[in-house]
Amino acid sequence: MNKLDQQPVPGRRQLLAGSATALVAAGLGSFTQAARAQAASQAVAPAVKPLPAYVSWKDANALILHSSSTIETKRSAMGMGLITPAEQLYVRNNLPAPAPTILENRDAWTVSVEGVKSPRALSVAELKTLGVETVAMVLQCSGNGRGFFPSKPSGTPWKVGAAGCVVWTGVPVREVVELLGGLVSSPEFMTGTGGETLPEGLDPKSVMVERSLPVAAMADALLAWEMNGQPISLAHGGPLRLVVPGYQGVNQIKYIKRLAFGSVESDAKIMAHGYRISPPGSKADVSQPSVLEMGVKSWITNPLPERPGVAGRVQIQGLAFGGLRGIKRVEVSVDGGKSWSRARLVGPDLGKYAWRQFAFATTLPAGTHTLASRAIDTAGFIQPEQRLENVGGYNNNSWADHAVSVTLA
Amino acid sequence: MNKLDQQPVPGRRQLLAGSATALVAAGLGSFTQAARAQAASQAVAPAVKPLPAYVSWKDANALILHSSSTIETKRSAMGMGLITPAEQLYVRNNLPAPAPTILENRDAWTVSVEGVKSPRALSVAELKTLGVETVAMVLQCSGNGRGFFPSKPSGTPWKVGAAGCVVWTGVPVREVVELLGGLVSSPEFMTGTGGETLPEGLDPKSVMVERSLPVAAMADALLAWEMNGQPISLAHGGPLRLVVPGYQGVNQIKYIKRLAFGSVESDAKIMAHGYRISPPGSKADVSQPSVLEMGVKSWITNPLPERPGVAGRVQIQGLAFGGLRGIKRVEVSVDGGKSWSRARLVGPDLGKYAWRQFAFATTLPAGTHTLASRAIDTAGFIQPEQRLENVGGYNNNSWADHAVSVTLA
Numbered sequence: 174m175n176k177l178d179q180q181p182v183p184g185r186r187q188l189l190a191g192s193a194t195a196l197v198a199a200g201l202g203s204f205t206q207a208a209r210a211q212a213a214s215q216a217v218a219p220a221v222k223p224l225p226a227y228v229s230w231k232d233a234n235a236l237i238l239h240s241s242s243t244i245e246t247k248r249s250a251m252g253m254g255l256i257t258p259a260e261q262l263y264v265r266n267n268l269p270a271p272a273p274t275i276l277e278n279r280d281a282w283t284v285s286v287e288g289v290k291s292p293r294a295l296s297v298a299e300l301k302t303l304g305v306e307t308v309a310m311v312l313q314c315s316g317n318g319r320g321f322f323p324s325k326p327s328g329t330p331w332k333v334g335a336a337g338c339v340v341w342t343g344v345p346v347r348e349v350v351e352l353l354g355g356l357v358s359s360p361e362f363m364t365g366t367g368g369e370t371l372p373e374g375l376d377p378k379s380v381m382v383e384r385s386l387p388v389a390a391m392a393d394a395l396l397a398w399e400m401n402g403q404p405i406s407l408a409h410g411g412p413l414r415l416v417v418p419g420y421q422g423v424n425q426i427k428y429i430k431r432l433a434f435g436s437v438e439s440d441a442k443i444m445a446h447g448y449r450i451s452p453p454g455s456k457a458d459v460s461q462p463s464v465l466e467m468g469v470k471s472w473i474t475n476p477l478p479e480r481p482g483v484a485g486r487v488q489i490q491g492l493a494f495g496g497l498r499g500i501k502r503v504e505v506s507v508d509g510g511k512s513w514s515r516a517r518l519v520g521p522d523l524g525k526y527a528w529r530q531f532a533f534a535t536t537l538p539a540g541t542h543t544l545a546s547r548a549i550d551t552a553g554f555i556q557p558e559q560r561l562e563n564v565g566g567y568n569n570n571s572w573a574d575h576a577v578s579v580t581l582a
Numbered sequence: 583m584n585k586l587d588q589q590p591v592p593g594r595r596q597l598l599a600g601s602a603t604a605l606v607a608a609g610l611g612s613f614t615q616a617a618r619a620q621a622a623s624q625a626v627a628p629a630v631k632p633l634p635a636y637v638s639w640k641d642a643n644a645l646i647l648h649s650s651s652t653i654e655t656k657r658s659a660m661g662m663g664l665i666t667p668a669e670q671l672y673v674r675n676n677l678p679a680p681a682p683t684i685l686e687n688r689d690a691w692t693v694s695v696e697g698v699k700s701p702r703a704l705s706v707a708e709l710k711t712l713g714v715e716t717v718a719m720v721l722q723c724s725g726n727g728r729g730f731f732p733s734k735p736s737g738t739p740w741k742v743g744a745a746g747c748v749v750w751t752g753v754p755v756r757e758v759v760e761l762l763g764g765l766v767s768s769p770e771f772m773t774g775t776g777g778e779t780l781p782e783g784l785d786p787k788s789v790m791v792e793r794s795l796p797v798a799a800m801a802d803a804l805l806a807w808e809m810n811g812q813p814i815s816l817a818h819g820g821p822l823r824l825v826v827p828g829y830q831g832v833n834q835i836k837y838i839k840r841l842a843f844g845s846v847e848s849d850a851k852i853m854a855h856g857y858r859i860s861p862p863g864s865k866a867d868v869s870q871p872s873v874l875e876m877g878v879k880s881w882i883t884n885p886l887p888e889r890p891g892v893a894g895r896v897q898i899q900g901l902a903f904g905g906l907r908g909i910k911r912v913e914v915s916v917d918g919g920k921s922w923s924r925a926r927l928v929g930p931d932l933g934k935y936a937w938r939q940f941a942f943a944t945t946l947p948a949g950t951h952t953l954a955s956r957a958i959d960t961a962g963f964i965q966p967e968q969r970l971e972n973v974g975g976y977n978n979n980s981w982a983d984h985a986v987s988v989t990l991a
Contacts, residue, residue, distance in 0.1 A: 253716050253751040254811025256665045261812075302895040305941045307662050307929025340929070342662040402663025403670075486711040520716030520751070523930040532714045 227270050228408045232260040239329045242266040246334035251474045253490060253530050255520055257337030259401050265314045265335060267382050267443065268369040270407050271428055279404060279412035284396060288434030290354025297413055300396055304348040308395060308418055309340045309523035311494045315421035315448060315464040318569025326566030333472045333575065338528045341416045343397030360434040363388050365415040368428035383441040384424045386417060386465065388434060393418045418526035419497035421464045423448050451564040467496035469556045470570035471503055471548035476579045484539040484581040492528045495550030499525035502549050505533040509543035510573065537581055545576035636679050637817045641669040648738045651675040655743035660883045662899060662939050664929055666746030668810050674723045674744060676791050676852065677778040679816050680837055688813060688821035693805060697843030699763025706822055709805055713757040717804060717827055718749045718932035720903045724830035724857060724873040727978025735975030742881045742984060747937045750825045752806030769843040772797050774824040774835035792850040793833045795874065797843060799826045827935035828906035830873045832857050860973040876905035878965045879979035880912055880957035885988045893948040893990045901937045904959030908934035911958050914942040918952035918985065946990055954985035
């Protein structure tokens, strides 16, 4: 076995854009896998880091590999991506993914539902008979944009690419609750617990993925078995994921094994101490706001420094979303935020939890321009200029941080 | 080089669902590519046919390989797929795809626009500065459903899977026409010509891909460079494709090199004799209706004979679309069409050219049931019970043909 056999498969774009020349030059009539891999590895510089096995099916060329459990989508790969293909979607796992054996019989996976009149475990097979809904939503790591904090918080320095817009299909949580007799009393929280295998020798509470959300979040939540029309992959929480539209990624519980309604917030470390908006200089604690709803946010995807284009007519393009609310409008600035013009919302509206594409046509002279975008949600909240400083580097929706400086020839 | 090196990469689902057991059983701690491929090829029966090189990046497990240029999506792979991932989308090429070298510099590809006041060639780079729009639409081969014709027309016997719903981004044709000074006179037709390399020694008109459409089709047509947010792959017509929402696939010209407005329909064979609705026993000729707009159509994707489920509560699910018009409602029958119930439209509405998901919850006893669906578009057109018989096996939207017989345990 040669070294190439141990490397992940080159991504599609790498094959098409990179290896084609080499192969044609070599006069090869047909592509063999080894030849393609070899050509790709020769043609593309710098070499693309191999992806870990559980995500080896992803498009390495569209991704930035921070670590085996933190993988970012390149801003330049986003295009006018209404829906982010699974192959390009970021990955952020708080614990290593469970063994792929849990996908052998997806329908047999069970989730226990507690805090309802008739609490019990339900299999995926049963859930599929109860109801079905589809929602398009932005999935975003709460640390997306951490890479723009000058304080350099610990954690992955994501720029814009710990986010995607994906489509989930599953059963509405409210329908499951109804079928189990309704909620007991008036719980304040909906708590989801992940089914990851916990490392031995540690207090489970210190590592488990368990998050509590205001019970109102139940309204549009799903227990989902499909993402983008396919059974959910291991990397993204299959066979069953709790999906809570409008909330930051950490609340979207993968491999969900327990869904409990009650009056007490989880005391797992990831809830009690992790993911808190801690003022600079403080230590995280339970009195500080937790990372819950996403704020209104947008960023430009074209032009970019790595793909500036030329002076003249330019189509400035980007993506905008509002967390719990839809997007009302987006403004674009070509002078670093001194003046703003209204952009056009483009393409289908997939609902308030999805992102919207925007475009603004203008004419720009040669030289360097600072391009910024600013989104306004349907309740009138405006994407702020400045980030809210916090120790963990969470919830960055500053338009100034997301501006790009582009030099047109 | 062993034999596995020459085979395409196993699809994601194959890896996750098929090889995991074998690997875990073998006690392997990490996945190497060769091991994965080997495990997958051992674990999956029957063996999946290798895909041709130009589509080797597709998900072989989701596809039926009719020939190297005709590849169908399995009905069972469709799920509640709002948007069909590129990896699962059917392929139908009238000519072999051009050399992948045409994707080396996508922005340099040019299309000549004729029949406008200032006719000229425009590069993709220029087109990208002119305007940008995104449309979600059903892409369907006009022969989709041919496999249900008892007359066994020549051509690929597609069942339901020569169709998908995809998102295109490009510049509206009407904006290009405007920028070139508008149309000359009042042309009847918009004619697109594909940029395939034609086989030598044949009359070009006998093989070229060139189709004329009523000029009204221009209204929502795009010259598109992205599909599903990514640069269009070679298999699907990259770097530039003419996209005409609501029309059958043959009219969506790949590698478009010429877009002409005029009063004469193309005399290429594919237009003059091919893709005509020829009555049984007749020969195709130019007096017969051409394959243009798609008819209103739907089919069930769950349950299916290969995934029947059990007696009791069942969620009957499927997909419906209306060609040039949106879907008003969908009805489902569990008794082979004797009685009908209104299904619920599910998930986001991506616009009139996209398909809608539908679901109908019911209770079914053990035994065999004939499940059918029937879509009604916003103008009131009803999906017919019977296909219109024709020599080529085109435009089959019969609900009876698309019914499934499912045996519940």
